[in-house]
Amino acid sequence: MDPIHILLVEDNEGDIVLTTEALEEGKITNSLSIVRDGWQAIQYLDQNETEGFGNATTPDLVLLDINLPKINGHEVLKHIKSTQKLKHIPVIMLTTSSDEVDINKSYKNHVNCYITKPVEVDNFIRAISAIEYFWISIVQLPTKLN
Amino acid sequence: MKNLWNTYKTTIYRNCTVLSISQNSVYYWKNQLFAATVTFLIPMSIIVLVPGIYMAYKFSVTGMILSDFITLATILAVAFVPGISVFLRKLLFNGALYTTSVVMLHYLGSNGPGLLYMFAITIFVLVSLDQQYGYLTLMLNTLICIYFGLALYYGFASSILLNEYQLDSWIAVSSNLVFLSGIAVFLIPKLFNGLQSAFEEQEQLKDKLEDSVENLNTKNEELEQFAYTISHDLKEPLRMVRSFMELLKKKYEGKLDRKAHEYIHYAVDGAQRMGNNIDDLLEYSRIGRKYTTVELTDLNSLVGGILKNLKPDIEESKAEISIGNLPTLHVVPVTMKIFFQNLLANALKYQPDGQQPVISIEAEEKDHCWQFSITDNGIGIDPTYHDQVFAIFKRLHTRDEFSGSGMGLAICKKIVEQHLGDIWVESNKDKGSIFSFTITKQYLQNKRVSARH
Numbered sequence: 001m002d003p004i005h006i007l008l009v010e011d012n013e014g015d016i017v018l019t020t021e022a023l024e025e026g027k028i029t030n031s032l033s034i035v036r037d038g039w040q041a042i043q044y045l046d047q048n049e050t051e052g053f054g055n056a057t058t059p060d061l062v063l064l065d066i067n068l069p070k071i072n073g074h075e076v077l078k079h080i081k082s083t084q085k086l087k088h089i090p091v092i093m094l095t096t097s098s099d100e101v102d103i104n105k106s107y108k109n110h111v112n113c114y115i116t117k118p119v120e121v122d123n124f125i126r127a128i129s130a131i132e133y134f135w136i137s138i139v140q141l142p143t144k145l146n
Numbered sequence: 147m148k149n150l151w152n153t154y155k156t157t158i159y160r161n162c163t164v165l166s167i168s169q170n171s172v173y174y175w176k177n178q179l180f181a182a183t184v185t186f187l188i189p190m191s192i193i194v195l196v197p198g199i200y201m202a203y204k205f206s207v208t209g210m211i212l213s214d215f216i217t218l219a220t221i222l223a224v225a226f227v228p229g230i231s232v233f234l235r236k237l238l239f240n241g242a243l244y245t246t247s248v249v250m251l252h253y254l255g256s257n258g259p260g261l262l263y264m265f266a267i268t269i270f271v272l273v274s275l276d277q278q279y280g281y282l283t284l285m286l287n288t289l290i291c292i293y294f295g296l297a298l299y300y301g302f303a304s305s306i307l308l309n310e311y312q313l314d315s316w317i318a319v320s321s322n323l324v325f326l327s328g329i330a331v332f333l334i335p336k337l338f339n340g341l342q343s344a345f346e347e348q349e350q351l352k353d354k355l356e357d358s359v360e361n362l363n364t365k366n367e368e369l370e371q372f373a374y375t376i377s378h379d380l381k382e383p384l385r386m387v388r389s390f391m392e393l394l395k396k397k398y399e400g401k402l403d404r405k406a407h408e409y410i411h412y413a414v415d416g417a418q419r420m421g422n423n424i425d426d427l428l429e430y431s432r433i434g435r436k437y438t439t440v441e442l443t444d445l446n447s448l449v450g451g452i453l454k455n456l457k458p459d460i461e462e463s464k465a466e467i468s469i470g471n472l473p474t475l476h477v478v479p480v481t482m483k484i485f486f487q488n489l490l491a492n493a494l495k496y497q498p499d500g501q502q503p504v505i506s507i508e509a510e511e512k513d514h515c516w517q518f519s520i521t522d523n524g525i526g527i528d529p530t531y532h533d534q535v536f537a538i539f540k541r542l543h544t545r546d547e548f549s550g551s552g553m554g555l556a557i558c559k560k561i562v563e564q565h566l567g568d569i570w571v572e573s574n575k576d577k578g579s580i581f582s583f584t585i586t587k588q589y590l591q592n593k594r595v596s597a598r599h
Contacts, residue, residue: 014386018393067378096382099374119385119421121392 004030004136007059009041009076010094011068015117019063019094022128028136033059038071042079045086059089061135066095066102074105081110088142092131158185158225164232170345172338180236180274184225191218205253213249217242236274243267244286251294256316261323264290268327272334280331287327291320366435377428381421388417419551423539426553429484430538433557434564437480445472448479449507452487459494465503472509473516475585481561488554489581493522495548496579515567515584523578532571558583565589 006023010016016034023032033056035041043051045058062080066073073093080086090112095102098116106114115131118124135141162181167174195214202210220242224235243263251260268283298313391413395402402410449469453460460467467490486507493505504523509516527535527542534540536559541552562569566589573579 012382012386014390018389021393067382096378096385117385119381119388119418121389121396124389 004028004061004141005057005059006030006032006061006063007041007044008032008034008063009036009038009068009073010034010063010065011036012065015065018121018124019128022125023132025125026129026132028132030132030136037069038073038076039069041068041076042071045080045083058086060141062089062091063094063131064091066093066097066106074102074109077106077109077111090135090139090141092135094131155185161225161228161230162232162235170349172342172345175341176274176338177232180232180239180270183270183274184221184239188221188225191221202253207253210249210253213246217246233275236271240267240271240283243270248290251290255294256319261319265323265326265330268330269334272330277331277335280335284324284327284331288324291324295320369431370436373428373431377424380424384417384421384424388414388421391417423551423553426551426557427538430553430557430560433481433484433560437478439478439480440476441479442474443477443479443482444474445477445482445509446474448482449486449490452483452490455487456490456494459491463494463497463503465494465505467503468506470506470508472507472518473511475516477565477585478561481564485558485561488558489520492554493520493524493579495550496522496524498525498576512584514588515586517582517584519580519582521578521580526575526577526579527571527573528575529573532573535571536569 008016008019010019020032023030033044035044040051041062041064044053044056045062047053047056047058064073064076068076073095077091077093080089080091087110091110093102093106093111093114094117095115096117097103103114115127118127159178159181162184163177164173167177195218198214199211202208202214220238224230224239224242230238244267247260247263247267249260250258250263254260264283264287268280268287271283272280295313295316298316391410395407395410395414446469449472453467459465490505494503497503501523506521507518508521509518511517531542535542536555538556539552540556541550559569562583562585566586567584569581569583571579571581
């Protein structure tokens, strides 16, 4: 099985550490790329050469925060779901917000699932492991196009 | 008959008023008064025509019969002929009345209703046109009186009756008419000026009110944004504190001593409580601002749903809960749920160790409100603190005794106030508590209308 490529869009260093550690605990082979704001996320996904993302590979899964610098998660999600060569990528909102406005807006923009970051670290790790287990081991993802 | 009258009336109002003028203008009411005058004058003048014609016939004055019919025809034209401006209708109407009064004065002298008609014209003009036209009638009235005075003096009046009158008595009667017309010309416009300033004031108040409402809405949105920012931006770093403390504990389990674990425990506990406080504060700020949708709610099933939520606590303490027959009312169900949840959770929580909680909920209809009471057999509250328990973040016990943010009853108070009611407690230490609250019918009636949205 090819390693699964996950793109984590997250500005909070603490959450990056937590997510990375939780994914490592899951012990499923995967490669993780990290971008720290919404604008970079779009450059990465569009493989913009001038921004140094010429060699970026299209991820198999996107973990997306909402509260991001420059361009927020909702805009990034809209970009992904309205771009022909990106719209097949499953996107998971992983955010602090439990506001129904954010939740409804995300699903209207075709998010694949929405997860509020659990406050307790054990639950956080469990949530990340569950994402990993479900989206990597259980789910059949679409064929790689590139 | 009623239909006929309505058709008649609407036709006159259509012809004699201008629809585009706002109700908050004196001109609107002047047109309304003019239309009303025309509406009622037509049947009256038809009735008055009978004795008029009889008198004219008796004294064989054909001129008067002719003028009567011409006046009536003009008034009918003013009322029913379309395509004439309202201003012109007013002039025609009063002109016709002037003709009648002059003819009457000519034939009947001060014996007839001519002078009365002239006074009436002044009034009609003042209520339907501007003040300067009032002055015009005052001038016309004076001139007509002088003309008839001169006619008497020089003896060229052809009236049968006029000659029977003395000049001095004519001067006495007619000067009274001029005097009364003068008073009317000064007084009636004052009434309309008062009306105009009342309208202007009303308009200003309306503008002010609209401004305030707009202002309030902006403030509400700002507050909502602020509340959202608080919840998000404060909880984010808090989550970091907590997560990494827990991670520290988890990953360095064997390397830390008892003291270090204790410190971590306090840090995590503090972060957790601060998180709860932020959530409660957010909830508190949203009552009456974000949670406002009113629905007809069966409080029996609302409370039933809450008992299901509290099932683990109820089963653990073997609590005995009895619920009276609760009404179905227009309330904000989102906040009412929070309300009953908080009060019931308190009744279950504040109990002496090992005691079986006995709780009852009753509702009673009063004159102006519905009154509810929640009675428990718990630890009770010292009367010294009865007012304070509803304040935000107010706690009466250490966290070791009973946990909680101290926001529960503050939230309840705000919810009751949202329903225009009141909440109070009757209790003594160790004697259980009765929390009573009201929902006013005024609130329920107002909301019955707005709930349809």
